[in-house]
Amino acid sequence: MSIGVNLRDDILRGIILVQISLVQLIKSKRGLAIIVLSLVPSILAPLAIRPSSTLQAERLFVTASSVLYIGVIIPLICLMLGATTVNAEIESKKIVQVMVRPIRRADIVFWKYIGVIIAAFMIAVIDSAVLYNAYTGNGTISIELLYDVWYLSGICVVVYSSIFIFISFAIKKPLLWGVFIILFDRIAGFLFFMFSGAMSIYNHIINIGSNLDSLFPKLADISTLDSSILLAIITLSTLIFSIIMFQFRDVL
Amino acid sequence: MDIAVLNGVSKRYGEVIALSKFDMRVKQGMINGFVGPNGAGKSTTLRLITGLTLPDNGIVELFGASPITDIRNRERVGFVSEYDDLYSWARVRELMQYMCRLTRPLSGNINDRINNTLIRVGMAKFANRKISSLSKGMKQRVKIGLAILHDPEFLILDEPLSGLDPLGRRAMMDLFRELNRERGVSILISSHILEELEDIVQRIVLIHRGQTIAEGKPERIRELIYSYPHEIVFKTIPECVKSILSEIVQIDGLVQSIKISSEDSFQKVSVITANPMTFYDELVRIAVEKSSPIYHLEAISESVEKLFEYLIKGGHVT
Numbered sequence: 001m002s003i004g005v006n007l008r009d010d011i012l013r014g015i016i017l018v019q020i021s022l023v024q025l026i027k028s029k030r031g032l033a034i035i036v037l038s039l040v041p042s043i044l045a046p047l048a049i050r051p052s053s054t055l056q057a058e059r060l061f062v063t064a065s066s067v068l069y070i071g072v073i074i075p076l077i078c079l080m081l082g083a084t085t086v087n088a089e090i091e092s093k094k095i096v097q098v099m100v101r102p103i104r105r106a107d108i109v110f111w112k113y114i115g116v117i118i119a120a121f122m123i124a125v126i127d128s129a130v131l132y133n134a135y136t137g138n139g140t141i142s143i144e145l146l147y148d149v150w151y152l153s154g155i156c157v158v159v160y161s162s163i164f165i166f167i168s169f170a171i172k173k174p175l176l177w178g179v180f181i182i183l184f185d186r187i188a189g190f191l192f193f194m195f196s197g198a199m200s201i202y203n204h205i206i207n208i209g210s211n212l213d214s215l216f217p218k219l220a221d222i223s224t225l226d227s228s229i230l231l232a233i234i235t236l237s238t239l240i241f242s243i244i245m246f247q248f249r250d251v252l
Numbered sequence: 253m254d255i256a257v258l259n260g261v262s263k264r265y266g267e268v269i270a271l272s273k274f275d276m277r278v279k280q281g282m283i284n285g286f287v288g289p290n291g292a293g294k295s296t297t298l299r300l301i302t303g304l305t306l307p308d309n310g311i312v313e314l315f316g317a318s319p320i321t322d323i324r325n326r327e328r329v330g331f332v333s334e335y336d337d338l339y340s341w342a343r344v345r346e347l348m349q350y351m352c353r354l355t356r357p358l359s360g361n362i363n364d365r366i367n368n369t370l371i372r373v374g375m376a377k378f379a380n381r382k383i384s385s386l387s388k389g390m391k392q393r394v395k396i397g398l399a400i401l402h403d404p405e406f407l408i409l410d411e412p413l414s415g416l417d418p419l420g421r422r423a424m425m426d427l428f429r430e431l432n433r434e435r436g437v438s439i440l441i442s443s444h445i446l447e448e449l450e451d452i453v454q455r456i457v458l459i460h461r462g463q464t465i466a467e468g469k470p471e472r473i474r475e476l477i478y479s480y481p482h483e484i485v486f487k488t489i490p491e492c493v494k495s496i497l498s499e500i501v502q503i504d505g506l507v508q509s510i511k512i513s514s515e516d517s518f519q520k521v522s523v524i525t526a527n528p529m530t531f532y533d534e535l536v537r538i539a540v541e542k543s544s545p546i547y548h549l550e551a552i553s554e555s556v557e558k559l560f561e562y563l564i565k566g567g568h569v570t
Contacts, residue, residue, distance in 0.1 A: 006324075009357050009358070012353075012357035012358065013353075013354055013357055016350060016353050016354050016357065017354070019350075020339075020350055023341075023342075024339065024341060027341040027342075028341045093333070093335035093336065093337045094337055094338070094339055095337075096304065096331075096333045096335060096337040097337050097338065097339075097351060097398065098354065099302075099303075099304055100302050100303075100304070100326060100329065100331040100333075101326055101327075101351065101354045101355045102323045102324055102325075102326040102327050102355065103323065103354065104323055248306065250299075250304070250305045250306060251299075251304040251305065252295070252299050252304050252305060252333070252335070
């Protein structure tokens with residue numbers, strides 16, 4: 001009975017932590033800046049190249065969604081939110097009000113992670129919906145493709161949020177290193193594509209997409225299941241390491 | 253009964269030793285003062301009790317359990333930190349709702365609880381103000397409100413009066429007294445100013461460089477501090493110096509040393525005494541009786557640091 005009550009209270013506290021993260025995103029200038037800036041490419045990209053047919057519109061939508069959003073913008077959003085969610089609150093001492101309440105340190109990291117995932121995924125959904133709407137005006141794009149992009153965006157958010165929360169605990173100047181990691185991942189993904197492309201997280205996410213639609217390129221010699229397992233391992237291990245590091249860290 | 257116990261606790265931040273084999277016990281139902289100069293280890297101690305910081309060595313217990321692992325005990329604690337730890341984007345009432353639900357997720361009558369707390373800390377009129385628009389004193393009141401919102405049994409207050417004006421200080425002191433008297437709330441309150449706590453606390457711990465140097469009732473601590481030699485300087489005309497000093501040195505044990513120097517047309521007399529109040533009384537009496545005018549009188553205030561060093565060197569450590 002006591003365990004049940006405790007578990008229920010823990011979950012309710014977790015939901016409140018997620019709620020705080022989301023309200024913070026909407027109410028803070030930083031959050032609004034992230035939402036507005038991430039929308040800019042969705043508005044500008046269709047203006048740069050106007051597709052003349054449905055197939056071209058679908059190709060452009062998939063390319064813009066994967067290269068621009070899944071490759072760069074969503075990881076950057078995850079970086080901005082993930083690197084600042086727990087660690088920045090520790091630095092600014094705002095975490096103190098939460099930590100003196102009956103919440104485990106592990107729960108704080110986990111629920112903050114969930115908050116980042118939800119916030120980043122919501123932004124990704126809005127961005128890709130705007131992009132879809134802009135391209136579909138120039139040709140009919142299957143709605144299934146938008147769902148595929150949302151699915152891959154979800155995977156991208158889950159993986160990168162975990163990585164960047166870990167980085168914020170592990171190293172100083174997490175934002176700088178985060179940008180370096182994103183760029184390295186994109187360059188590695190590009191350079192090593194000819195050598196199977198297994199060096200890049202982005203390539204593995206897109207590889208999962210190849211199972212959904214043939215417009216997403218497939219990695220040679222690497223199955224969708226292998227990519228999924230690898231991404232799951234990266235996500236879980238970085239999340240567990242974040243929890244361990246926070247467990248043994250002085251907050252003040 | 254002890255509500256919080258630190259036993260042989262050491263804590264170091266890089267090269268800086270914050271606490272060294274530090275022992276402390278916080279008595280249940282009492283208002284416990286915790287006084288020491290800046291950097292003495294007060295905040296570190298409070299962070300250890302709240303589980304925000306981990307000890308390098310020793311044992312820290314809160315309600316008989318570890319403050320890190322036994323998180324349920326945190327429902328019984330309210331904490332005011334020395335930092336600006338409020339979410340600046342939130343409004344006062346909104347923040348209180350979040351924090352109340354984080355502590356007691358299924359607590360009913362949250363709004364009544366918040367309204368009562370806002371009245372108690374004098375923030376009812378500002379309930380819908382954004383935190384970022386509040387003054388430092390108002391933020392301090394909100395922090396105190398957040399600490400008492402869930403009716404804790406134990407309040408841990410790290411310099412809770414900083415930033416408050418004299419009226420605010422008085423109001424918050426009255427609130428702490430009331431919580432202790434009416435609800436039996438145990439309080440551990442830190443300050444670097446002893447006088448600030450003297451009237452409210454029932455027990456004081458003096459800490460310096462990470463070690464307890466004295467503890468006991470406020471009167472006992474006051475005695476210790478008044479045994480500290482005070483330097484008092486007065487100026488008079490050269491003709492009167494002899495008559496004043498010859499009388500003063502005859503009073504047994506009043507003066508420890510005297511130094512005389514010339515300054516402009518006056519003689520400046522610097523006296524070291526362990527009993528400043530008697531010295532003032534006697535000086536005035538002699539000046540009147542001998543018709544010797546005193547043109548300037550000044551107590552040279554020593555730093556808290558020096559006072560604490562004196563207490564250690566003088567073997568007052570308990």
